[in-house]
Amino acid sequence: MNPATAWNFAAGPARLPDAVLERARDGLFVRGADGASALERPFTGDAFRATLHSARERLAQLLELPAGYRVLFLAGGAMQQFALVPMNLLGGAQRAAYADSGYWAQRAIAEARRYCEVVAAPGFAGAAPLAAPPAGPWDLPADCAYCHITPNETVDGLAYPALPDTGEVPLVADATSCLLTAPLDLARFGLLYASAQKNLGVAGLCVLVVRADLLERAAPAVPAALSYRRQVEADSCLNTPPTLAIHLAGLVFDWIAESGGLAAMGAANRRKAATLYAAIDGSGGFYRAPVAAAHRSPVNVRFQLADEALVEPFLAAAASRGLHNLRGHRQVGGLRASLYNAMPQAGADALAGFMADFARRRG
Amino acid sequence: MNPATAWNFAAGPARLPDAVLERARDGLFVRGADGASALERPFTGDAFRATLHSARERLAQLLELPAGYRVLFLAGGAMQQFALVPMNLLGGAQRAAYADSGYWAQRAIAEARRYCEVVAAPGFAGAAPLAAPPAGPWDLPADCAYCHITPNETVDGLAYPALPDTGEVPLVADATSCLLTAPLDLARFGLLYASAQKNLGVAGLCVLVVRADLLERAAPAVPAALSYRRQVEADSCLNTPPTLAIHLAGLVFDWIAESGGLAAMGAANRRKAATLYAAIDGSGGFYRAPVAAAHRSPVNVRFQLADEALVEPFLAAAASRGLHNLRGHRQVGGLRASLYNAMPQAGADALAGFMADFARRRG
Numbered sequence: 001m002n003p004a005t006a007w008n009f010a011a012g013p014a015r016l017p018d019a020v021l022e023r024a025r026d027g028l029f030v031r032g033a034d035g036a037s038a039l040e041r042p043f044t045g046d047a048f049r050a051t052l053h054s055a056r057e058r059l060a061q062l063l064e065l066p067a068g069y070r071v072l073f074l075a076g077g078a079m080q081q082f083a084l085v086p087m088n089l090l091g092g093a094q095r096a097a098y099a100d101s102g103y104w105a106q107r108a109i110a111e112a113r114r115y116c117e118v119v120a121a122p123g124f125a126g127a128a129p130l131a132a133p134p135a136g137p138w139d140l141p142a143d144c145a146y147c148h149i150t151p152n153e154t155v156d157g158l159a160y161p162a163l164p165d166t167g168e169v170p171l172v173a174d175a176t177s178c179l180l181t182a183p184l185d186l187a188r189f190g191l192l193y194a195s196a197q198k199n200l201g202v203a204g205l206c207v208l209v210v211r212a213d214l215l216e217r218a219a220p221a222v223p224a225a226l227s228y229r230r231q232v233e234a235d236s237c238l239n240t241p242p243t244l245a246i247h248l249a250g251l252v253f254d255w256i257a258e259s260g261g262l263a264a265m266g267a268a269n270r271r272k273a274a275t276l277y278a279a280i281d282g283s284g285g286f287y288r289a290p291v292a293a294a295h296r297s298p299v300n301v302r303f304q305l306a307d308e309a310l311v312e313p314f315l316a317a318a319a320s321r322g323l324h325n326l327r328g329h330r331q332v333g334g335l336r337a338s339l340y341n342a343m344p345q346a347g348a349d350a351l352a353g354f355m356a357d358f359a360r361r362r363g
Numbered sequence: 364m365n366p367a368t369a370w371n372f373a374a375g376p377a378r379l380p381d382a383v384l385e386r387a388r389d390g391l392f393v394r395g396a397d398g399a400s401a402l403e404r405p406f407t408g409d410a411f412r413a414t415l416h417s418a419r420e421r422l423a424q425l426l427e428l429p430a431g432y433r434v435l436f437l438a439g440g441a442m443q444q445f446a447l448v449p450m451n452l453l454g455g456a457q458r459a460a461y462a463d464s465g466y467w468a469q470r471a472i473a474e475a476r477r478y479c480e481v482v483a484a485p486g487f488a489g490a491a492p493l494a495a496p497p498a499g500p501w502d503l504p505a506d507c508a509y510c511h512i513t514p515n516e517t518v519d520g521l522a523y524p525a526l527p528d529t530g531e532v533p534l535v536a537d538a539t540s541c542l543l544t545a546p547l548d549l550a551r552f553g554l555l556y557a558s559a560q561k562n563l564g565v566a567g568l569c570v571l572v573v574r575a576d577l578l579e580r581a582a583p584a585v586p587a588a589l590s591y592r593r594q595v596e597a598d599s600c601l602n603t604p605p606t607l608a609i610h611l612a613g614l615v616f617d618w619i620a621e622s623g624g625l626a627a628m629g630a631a632n633r634r635k636a637a638t639l640y641a642a643i644d645g646s647g648g649f650y651r652a653p654v655a656a657a658h659r660s661p662v663n664v665r666f667q668l669a670d671e672a673l674v675e676p677f678l679a680a681a682a683s684r685g686l687h688n689l690r691g692h693r694q695v696g697g698l699r700a701s702l703y704n705a706m707p708q709a710g711a712d713a714l715a716g717f718m719a720d721f722a723r724r725r726g
Contacts, residue, residue, distance in 0.1 A: 010399065012603065013603070021392050029385075029388035036373065037379075040378050075567050082588075083587065203603045205567070223474070224443075225443035239443065240375065242438075243376055245567055325405060
């Protein structure tokens, strides 16, 4: 097998852009005239602060960040935000709305229940074909501190075709697997967060975008280092931030900008996804996608084999052709190909070609 | 200025061993036969789990970890442990003891007060010459859930000459700037934690060692991803851990083992520190160390100029000789040279030589 033609379809940590890998290797581990590499410099120094500000500025440009929003770079992943969102945003409220759209929404709900009463926003059916919660205005109690959604369900392979209208209740999103994969109307959100290991770089960093007026709601029990307000006041540097991960995120943002920005990412991601969904839908039932067509994720393509006994032979044959990490999440089984920004069309083409070949041989 | 002879004395993020920088650059950013580099592999896969287990095994060997202790690799820094220690360890108790030894102990105390009553353990005088809290048995109320110390004060340049005896009250330590810098009697501790950016790798990772019987005390409000118990049960993988930082920590642990382990680190650190303290004490009062001799940190050498007006000229002249990041912490001023494991004796020698030269020219 030739590694030059091997493709990694992992759901995260996931493939990084080639240019980011190369620039990180060539740039971050080399000492400069100050005797330090990027990893070794104080987070209070001018060099790191310039990196941090440049990363934030680039991200703001990519997102067309509206006035009145703040960007945070915090250590850790999205899952700890399942607790930190209620701790930071409940304020005096006793409850918040959560939309159940699949595996990660349910994880967020389970954690939120430890901090508040969870009001069910319009949910999904849970039966095939899977679909996102219905669009249209959601009628939510006014005393909900916020309404939490998971616009792309990484495990279920499901994405919201459109954002719900939650009226006066601020919309909060776990955007871990979709942030920067397509243009986004940020003004619709009160808060969104995404861990970095899918489209923003490496594990250990969480990016948050928050409307400034929501920062005053933090509960007394929020650890200082995890208080959105205190970290905004401290420019994400109340304590030592994950400097290497922020450097890498900056390289990813640069690469996205050079590659045409979010519109280009969105178009490329739709095309890759279309390649795979066509391979599934055109297989005469050999492969099946469990998600309704309009609700299929453009970045986590989930599919099944009509004959489940072929899952292991499929994975083994795919690996022998250089196609890796295609096993579905253990909670749902089956197969999944993650096609984040860094996956070229050639990767999707190679997988689609293999799928057709496998179906011919084993169908 | 020649970068090959430049030295970085930053307090953290700090210098990494040359071998770690090289191995990271050459090893972590190169894709293998699976189409993925170390950064891009799933944290649930065999490759990362092998890295995690190998890092933990190596750390346990270095520390001669006693039976009944668990090692955790968590995202984030030490400062969030200032909140998470009380959240995880108070159990039903209403108070905990804290020893005030300087800047970081005071930060830990301020955060702990948000979660419990803080009982003052024997404190330090706060006047020059600074000294660690007195040794000998500490008489602590039995209802203290634990006693927290900061055995090396990074900002103050102060270190405990010996660990206190806290009787039945479990000893908890913020060991951020001293873990792995010398042999340590782990059996004396109930819990210790250290963020990685001084002696364990890069910012964004916190290593904890905890006695298993303390894991049952977590408060209901601990975020799941930050619960010591739940992360122990999940092998530090309840959520995506900071995989790149763990890879780098593993490289650091390998380097320490190859270099002779903690006894060799301790001897080398003492020698480097002796070089600088001799330069200070032998300067005829031109330089002064504000810490009592027996309480001086072997890794954070803090000093002052008798003529404070010479601080800026000293820093400028040092930088022109390739000696960087010698400014003291903003809270205490003066100068500081951090000499963690990765700083060779040649760095300490270069600084001592410059200090003598500067004293001759400006004294």
